[in-house]
Amino acid sequence: MKCPTCGSTSLRKNGRPNNRQRYRCKDCGRQFMEKFPTSRIGQEISVSKSEPTTLTEAPRTGIAILLLDVENLKIDVNAEQFLAxxxxxxxxxxxxxxxxxxxxLSKYDAELFERGYQLIHVPECKNSADAQMMSMGAAIGRQYSDxxxxxxxxxxxxxxxxCNSLQNQGLTVYRVRRQPDNILSIENRSTLEVKHYSVKMATEIPPLEEFVEQIQQLLQVEHESISRRSSELSIIASLLEKRCEISLVRESKQNLSQVVSEDAEISAAKNIPTELVENEENIQSKMVDLPEINSRAEFEQEVMKIISNIPVKKNQIFVNLNLVDEKFMAIFGxxxxxxxxxxxxxxxxxxxxKFSPKFRAKKKPRSKEYQVAIAAQNIQTVNSEIIRSPEPAENVPTVNSEIxxxxxxxxQALVNIIEVLAAHDPHGYICISIIGTEFKKQYSHSITTILKQLNLSKKLINFLESSNVFNLKKVGKKYKVAIVSQE
Structure with a gap:
């Protein structure tokens, strides 16, 4: 076997892609594939003139060749399979x-070699890869007769x-270009047919007509799904009305009426029985107005009523927040x-x-769930457990949440905030800046503004030092404060 470029017989084996032996010339570096010998059986068979259709029905033979400018375009395995x-x-x-x-390209060359590519080296120069592709591509018809x-x-x-030179040789040429958004365009130079392939999605982009047809099919499926789910929602609403003996609230009435009207239109269009629609109309006619909450004070008052009516175990005052929410929803919808x-x-x-002065909140041990209690009751800490004293305290000061x-x-407002922030360490020190941030969230005003309105010192530090409720210390350049222990 000889090298097709220089004719040298100094060759070495260089891989076996697609079960075909590949060789590399030691003199010029050319890589080429082993050519299978042409069978002579077909030459020895004489075909009579009375059987001309035997040869015309034989499948077409030939190979396709891929020329890749790696410095300009990279093709992964999926894109290569699409081209094939x-x-x-x-x-x-x-x-x-x-x-x-x-x-x-240190890693990409090994990948291409494993995928069966012949790696053609070109010198470091502008358009050197293009020049080498043009020189070798022009001779493809002579090197690969099939x-x-x-x-x-x-x-x-x-x-x-x-591309023009290859077309003149009678070859079918596909021009592969890179488009924005990782899209490849493949143009058949003979038929001018263009296909598009998305590298990111690893799929062909369909033509506009086919895309519109797919969208219409998806819309039809979604429309059927919405109709089915609206019917299921009607059944669930009916069961909820009967079991819980509650009705839907304000906005839900309007939404439900819209759902019912949509169901009626769908049923009329498809001649579906309207039993579910009639059931929803009966439910709507039986609805009653639920109590409304129009202010923060009303909300806090109603929640305190709910908490006080929930039974708790002896020596406990906290109840699960989820349970309070369920009771609240049963009343107000x-x-x-x-x-x-x-x-x-x-x-x-x-x-x-957490930050409401009328409530206390804590996390359940080893859980993410919260528990709440009314802050107006006397709370003592004994053995790390929160218990209720026999009689409620009378002189526990409370603070208006707005003024x-x-x-x-x-x-008292500062004490409430520090107690919440130091929930895991009752005597821990909290940075003043953090306290100021939480104070502004709760009262919509900064501490400095409140101090000014009360004609006190404009500095929070001076106010804390003058109070016998707080301990103040300086850590570096920052001040931290804690509640004085009453033990």
Whole structure:
């Protein structure tokens, strides 16, 4: 066997892709594939003139060749398989042109070699890969006599001349270019048919007509799904009305009426029995108005009523927040978080109870669930457990959540905030900046503004030092404060 370029017999084996032996010339470096010997059986068979259709029905033979400018375009395995599916000829020969000494291609060359590519090295120069592709591509017809199709994979305009040359040789040429958004366009130069392939999605992008048809099918499926789910929702609403003996609230009435009207239209269009629609109309006629909450004070008062009516074990005052929310929803038809959102107070239910002076909140041990209690009761800490004293305290100061009118109320507000922030360490010190941030969230004013309104010192540090309720210490450049222990 000789090298097809220089005729040298000094060869070495260089892999076996697609079960065909590949050789590399030691003199010129050319890589080429082993050619199978042509069978002589077909030459010895004489075909009579009376059987001309035997040969015309034989399948077409030939191979496809892929020329890849690696420095301009990279093709993964999925894109390569898509290209192979376009051509009616088997993709047998793949050549990759690049400066393989470039460090950025150090891993890609090994991948291409494993995929059966012939790695053609070009010097480091502008358009050197294009020039090498043009010189070798022009001789493809002589080197591979069975070549029928060629993929020219590069976006460089110089390779247009190569495409014209290959077409003049009678080959089918596919021009593969890179488009924005990781899209490849594959143009058949003979038929001018263009296909598009998404590298990111690893799939072909369909034509507009086919895409519109797919969208219509999806819309039809979604429409049927919505109709089915609306019917299921009607049944669930009916069961909920009967079992829980509650009715839907304000906005839900309007939404339900819209659902019912939509169901009626769907049923009329498809001649579906309207029993579910009639059931919903009966439910709607039996609805009654639920009590409404229009202010923060009303909300806090109703929640305190619910907490006080929930039975608890002996020596315990905290109840599960989820249980309070369930009781609240059974009465008002909405959960507490939605009511807070409607009142524009605080969307986070847990934070509301943390920083509200009328409630106390804590996490259950080894759990993410919260428990709440009414803060107006005397609470003592014994053996790390919260218990209720036999008689409620009478002189526990409370603070209006919106207005602070005296230094005593300001002091109590700061105590409530520090107790919440130091829940895991009752005597722990909290940074003053953190206290100021939480204070502004709760009262919509800064501590400095409140101090100014009360004609006190404008500095919080001076106010804390003058109070016998707080301990103040300086850590570095920051001040921290804690509640004085009453033990």
């Amino acid at each position: 599916s376009i051509s009616e000829y088997s993709l047998q020969v793949k050549m990759a042109f690049a400066n393989w000494k470039n460090s950025s 070549a029928k199709a060629v993929f020219v994979c590069s976006s460089d305009w110089l390779l247009t001349h190569l 909405e959960d507490m978080g939605q009511v807070l959102k409607d009142l524009k107070i605080n969307n986070d239910l847990e934070n509301f109870f 602070i009118r005296s230094p005593k109320e300001l002091e």
